[in-house]
Amino acid sequence: MVPRVVFGRGSFGQLADILLPKRKNSEAPFIFLVDDFFEGKPLEQRIPWLFNDQIIFISADEEPKTKQVDALVEKIITDFDELPSGIVGIGGGTLLDLAKAVAVMVNNKGSSVEYQGWDLVNRPALYHVGVPTISGTGAEVSRTAVLLGPDKKLGINSDYTTYDQVVLDPDLLTTVPTDQWFYTGMDCFIHCVESLEGTYLNAFSQSHGEKALELCKEVFLGELPKDQAEEKLMMASWHGGMSIAYSQVGVAHAISYGLSYVLGTKHGLGNCLVFQHLQDFYPEGVALFLKMKAKQAVEFPAGLCKELSDDELEQMVQIALSMEPLWENALGKNWKDRITQDQLKQIYQKI
Secondary structure, eight states, rough: OOOOEEESTGGGHHHHHGGGGGOOTTTTTTTEEEGGGGGGSSSHSSSSOOOOEEEEEEOSSSOBHHHHHHHHHHHHHHSSOOOOEEEEEEEEEHHHHHHHHHHHHHOOOOOOGGGGGEEESSSSOOOEEEESSOOOOOOOOTTTTEESSSSSSOOOOOOETTSEEEEGGGGGTTOOHHHHHHHHHHHHHHHHHHHHHHHHHOHHHHHHHHHHHHHHHHHHHHHHHHHHHHHHHHHHHHHHHHHHHTOOOHHHHHHHHHHHHHHOOOOHHHHHHTTTTTTTTTTTHHHHHHHHHHHHHHOOOOOOOEEOHHHHHHHHHHHHHHHHHEEEEEEEETTGTTOOOOHHHHHHHHO
């Protein structure tokens, strides 16, 4: 679990006080990895950099890649005489996952490709802080840093990946575009459905999943003022992330990984595109999802897989099937007897 968290409007202003006791000395900088959306915006001026701290603006247009993590780690190690005091990720799920991965790899040898999987990290990560500016992914609380590698999309899943400190400031959500608000919010909703209906479910994950599901319904089916919706979605993201941290996700995430790898589809949108076609797996969840989509008047892109070759479809299917823990959570230990490659191809062809 994340050991320290602050929540509340304006809490981003506490970041300087949070980081100060963690500074090793004036030569050991903090590295701020920040969504380039904020370059030249007021938030940039509020980042509490000191001494030789470095702010690196990074595009969130594409999901984080192993080669990107490795390049950042090499830059950090070669640019400074000693290791940084820590890494601070400021942005949505892409930046938060990237910051977690960089913090892990600064203290572990080799390429991040070698650590894609479960519990492969040997040494604790560098001190790292997460500041979400979009809510829904649960990246701020999860033990996973999802990365696109040379031949798969898979997270660095370890107890060392989890943030040491998180700052939850609902004021930072005011700049989120409407469609992205829905996509990441539905990522949270899908976390809840997959966790609550999975075979890995336990009392701990159930309590968090049920709370997150309740909050999602309030946000996307209710008539909340914007400030209340921001606060509730931020907490839904937290609880949804906690739920899957103690259980697992399922069918939608497994299939969307294939979309992300082959087409570069962003995670939240990919989950939405897949989940709308999963009535056979999550009938009640899909019905509620479609109700939320209609309420929010959101339209999804269509025909993404229309022109794909047989080889590309096959690649997506194999990536999806490689996510064994997700399928086991969704369908049980005999999951291989309950899903076929043709079923997966048919789902992709509908997107």
